[in-house]
Amino acid sequence: MTAQVIIPAAPRRKPYNRDKRRSNLLTVVMWLCALYFVVPLIWLFVSSTKDNSDLFTTFGLWFGDDFNLFANIVEVFTYQDGIYARWTLNTIFYAGVSAIGASLLATMAGYSFAKYRFPGDKALFSITLGAIMIPLTALAIPTYRLFSAGGITNTPWAVILPSLVSPFSVFLMRVYAADAVPDSLIEAARVDGAGEFRIFWQVAIRLLGPGIVTVMLFTLVATWNNYFLPLIMLNSGDLLPLTVGLAQQQATSAAGGGAQALFSTVITGSFVSIIPIIIAFLYLQRYWQTGLATGGVKE
Structure with a gap:
């Protein structure tokens, strides 16, 4: 009677889960870096739509009373x-x-x-x-x-x-x-x-x-x-x-x-x-x- 050798099957690799590789800290840092570069551009665009009076009397990151971009x-x-x-x-x-x-x-x-x-x-x-x-x-x-x-x-x-x-x-x-x-x-x-x-x-x-x-x-x-x-x-x-x-x-x-x-x-x-x-x-x-x-x- 011939003995049979049973070779165990190789364990299956778990499918790569991209979400598990995500770092919350790295995500926060990347968002902060993006804001660091984007916020000045937003301020520049918003300020370009204001006249001289609105520049000093309204919030810097929001529009003024009148939209004066084209006039400017x-x-x-x-x-x-x-x-x-x-x-x-x-x-x-x-x-x-x-x-x-x-x-x-x-x-x-x-x-x-x-x-x-x-x-x-x-x-x-x-x-x-x-x-x-x-x-x-x-x-x-x-x-x-x-x-x-x-x-x-x-x-x-x-x-x-x-x-x-x-x-x-x-x-x-x-x-x-x-x-x-x-x-x-x-x-x-x-x-x-x-x-x-x-x-x-x-x-x-x-x-x-x-x-x-x-x-x-x-x-x-x-x-x-x-x-x-x-x-x-x-x-x-x-x-x-x-x-x-x-x-x-x-x-x-x-x-x-x-x-x-x-x-x-x-x-x-x-x-x-x-x-x-x-x-x-x-x-x-x-x-x-x-x-x-x-x-x-x-x-």
Whole structure:
């Protein structure tokens, strides 16, 4: 009689329950973070619908007696013969050129540090990392004196050129290019007879898309919100960006006890100024999602 060996069945795994993995504390923290970022935007929108009197007599997070959003927008674009529109065009030009130029230079530098070995590469990269620690305000006066000696102060180049150099963007692209562009793909392109510039422009740059978009958004937001550099570099009112122009309007409104009340105009102008940034983020985030989905699949 042959003995039968009974092998016990493997225990069944319990189905993954997503609700049990949820942390109440983490949920509360995330809601607090969301409120921290959303509440100022809500206040800005609500305040843009009020006139000067309602700004100081009604609750900040609720609407006033009259809805004056459209009247305030008209006032923003007609004040001083439409100087706000000029400031907007200046800001778009400064931020757009800086974002494109900075992302291109950072991508080329990061790709070179990641994929090439040359004398002094580690020393140059260490200097780049060290430059991240230097605050921009410490470089403002030397940059101004340098540009003043070159005769480019009070010109758009005085705002654009410093924005093209971003050590953090170079570091970010170096880290991203090290994994996003396989060495085997570069070697295959070289075997096929492609030169280094062709490999970069036709092969590598397509794989670096999400990183380029990240750098572009960082530079776009940084240049759009830049205040101190245009303040010391620009003197002409026709060259000012939105940040400096709105600050001057606020100073005019606060001078003399509010003799020229522009509070609602300044707040509405600030609300209108963030709309292009929101549109740019919503438009460019799809490239983030596409790049992350492509990089997360392994064959």
